[in-house]
Amino acid sequence: MFRVPFDDSETSCRKERIPSRLCEDFYRSYGTLLSRVHTYVRAEMFRIIELLHAGKNLVLIGLLAAFLSACGGSGNDNGDDNSGGQPPGAIDDDNDNDDDDGSGDDGSDGDGSDDDDDADDGERAFKTFQAAAFVIGQADFAGSEPHQGGSVPDANSLFMPLGPAGYSVEHNVLFIADSENARVLGFLGIPDTNNANADFVLGQPDFTSSEREISASSMFSPEAVTTTGGRLMVTDTDLNRVTVYDGIPTSGGANPVLVVGQESLDTYVGECDQNTLLHPHAHFLAPDGKLIVADAGNNRVLIWNEMPAEDATPADFVLGQSGFNNCSFLEDDNFKHPAALWSDGERLIVADSEKHRILVWNTFPTESFQAPDVILGQSVMSNIMPNDDDQDDETDAGGTASARTLSYPRSIDVMDGKLYVADMDNHRVLIWNEIPAASFTPADIVIGQENFSNNIANAGEAQPNERGFRRPVGVKVIGEQLLVTEWENSRVLTFEAQ
Numbered sequence: 001m002f003r004v005p006f007d008d009s010e011t012s013c014r015k016e017r018i019p020s021r022l023c024e025d026f027y028r029s030y031g032t033l034l035s036r037v038h039t040y041v042r043a044e045m046f047r048i049i050e051l052l053h054a055g056k057n058l059v060l061i062g063l064l065a066a067f068l069s070a071c072g073g074s075g076n077d078n079g080d081d082n083s084g085g086q087p088p089g090a091i092d093d094d095n096d097n098d099d100d101d102g103s104g105d106d107g108s109d110g111d112g113s114d115d116d117d118d119a120d121d122g123e124r125a126f127k128t129f130q131a132a133a134f135v136i137g138q139a140d141f142a143g144s145e146p147h148q149g150g151s152v153p154d155a156n157s158l159f160m161p162l163g164p165a166g167y168s169v170e171h172n173v174l175f176i177a178d179s180e181n182a183r184v185l186g187f188l189g190i191p192d193t194n195n196a197n198a199d200f201v202l203g204q205p206d207f208t209s210s211e212r213e214i215s216a217s218s219m220f221s222p223e224a225v226t227t228t229g230g231r232l233m234v235t236d237t238d239l240n241r242v243t244v245y246d247g248i249p250t251s252g253g254a255n256p257v258l259v260v261g262q263e264s265l266d267t268y269v270g271e272c273d274q275n276t277l278l279h280p281h282a283h284f285l286a287p288d289g290k291l292i293v294a295d296a297g298n299n300r301v302l303i304w305n306e307m308p309a310e311d312a313t314p315a316d317f318v319l320g321q322s323g324f325n326n327c328s329f330l331e332d333d334n335f336k337h338p339a340a341l342w343s344d345g346e347r348l349i350v351a352d353s354e355k356h357r358i359l360v361w362n363t364f365p366t367e368s369f370q371a372p373d374v375i376l377g378q379s380v381m382s383n384i385m386p387n388d389d390d391q392d393d394e395t396d397a398g399g400t401a402s403a404r405t406l407s408y409p410r411s412i413d414v415m416d417g418k419l420y421v422a423d424m425d426n427h428r429v430l431i432w433n434e435i436p437a438a439s440f441t442p443a444d445i446v447i448g449q450e451n452f453s454n455n456i457a458n459a460g461e462a463q464p465n466e467r468g469f470r471r472p473v474g475v476k477v478i479g480e481q482l483l484v485t486e487w488e489n490s491r492v493l494t495f496e497a498q
Helices: 010-015 020-028 039-053 057-071
Strands: 134-136 166-168 173-178 183-188 200-202 222-226 233-236 241-244 258-260 282-285 291-295 300-304 317-319 338-343 348-352 357-361 374-376 409-415 418-423 428-432 445-447 472-478 481-486 491-496
Touching (some): 166 222, 282 338, 291 338, 418 481
Parallel strands (some): 338 409
Antiparallel strands (some): 183 200, 222 233, 241 258
C-alpha cells in the first residue's frame, strides 16, 4: 500500500512508487485514472472517475483520496525488449503499415463530416459507425465483465486489456496484452468467432493464474505488443521496462532474453535518466532499426539508433525534454504522458496523450525540441485542453467532441497511408484517409459513435454492444481487419472492411 503525497511533487510520486499518471490525475482531478485498485471497488472507482470528468471535483476529491488510501495499487501499461544486436533485415510484423492492407478510400472531402468520406470507389474500407464482426474476451457483444463474470481468468476471457494487439504475419500468431491478469495471450490465427479460446499464454504458468512477480518469467502490467524484426517485444508498464524475446513464441513457457529500461529482468526501478524508464506505454521498432519508446511517466520519448544488444543500454536521443535528466511536462514543447508511437523510418508520429494531441514530424526529428510539422487535436502547441474545437484553451461547453478534437488519444496505427487513432476518453476511433499535411485537420471517419460530436461510452447505450466503445486503448490494422482493444469493457472488437 502506498500513501498519497500532498506536496504536488513529481519527485514524491517516484519516491512513493506511485505511478506518475495516478499522481497527475489526482492533483488535476480530471483525465482517466489509470491506477490499479482491488476488484471489489472497481465499480465505484469508475463511477468516481466519470463524475470527475463531469466536473464534480470538489465534492469527490475527498472520496477519491479515501478510496486510494484504502486500496493501494499501482499504474498499468506495456513493455518490450530484444536480445540481439542489429535487428534482422526482414520485418515480420507490418508495423511499417505499408504492405498488406487491402482496404482503400479516396472519398475524403476533408471537412470532417461523414457524408462522403467513406470509400465511394468500390474499394473495401472501414465505415462510420459500422458494427464489429467478432468479439474476443467476451461471450457476446453485451458482455463486459472481467473474466466474463468469473472469479479467475481463463483462455477465453480478459481483464482490462491494454494497448494494441500484435500480429506476426509469418507465424500467423495474434498477441493480446491482458494487462490486469499480468499475461499475454497468444492465438494461432486471428479469431473468426466470438468467445475464442487463446492457444497459449505468456507470463503465467496456465490460463487460470494471474500472479504478479518481478522476474524474467513473469509480467506485471503488459501493454504494447509487437513482433517487428522477428521477435516478440512487450512493454511492461509497472515494471518500467520493455522486454525482448528470442523469436516469436507459438506456445507457452517462453521467457524474454533482454530488457530495455532496467539493469536486469529482476529489477523495476523507475528513474529519469538515460538508462531507465518510468511507466512506459509503448515501443516501436522502425524499419531503419531505431527503437522508439514512449516513456510516459517521464513525459518523453527515448530513441535508440539501433536495437540494444545488452540490458540497460543507454538511449541515444531524447525527444520532448531538454536532456535525459529532465522530465517535466510544464512547457509547451514538453510531452505529457505520451502513450503511442509510429514511424516508417522517415516520419514520426507521437500521441501526446495528456495534452490531447497527435504530433507529426515529416522528417525524423534530430533535436529534442524540434517543432512538429503537424498537430492534430490542437491548432498550436500552447493549447492543451481536450475537446477544444474553438481553440480558446478551454474544453468546450458540455465536453462535446468534434472531428478536429481529441480527449486522451491512446493508440495510433498507420496502414496504406491512413491514420487510425484510439481517442480514449471520447470513446471512439478516428480515421484520417491520409496523414494530414495541416494542423487541426478534421478526421474523415469515426467508429464507435454515430457522428463526430457524440462521445458517450457504448455509443450512448446502457450496455456494451457491437458499435460502441468504453475507453478504447488500442488500434491495430491487419489486412482488412481493424482490432480495437477496449479497456473498461474487457474485450477486443474485430471490424472488417466493407
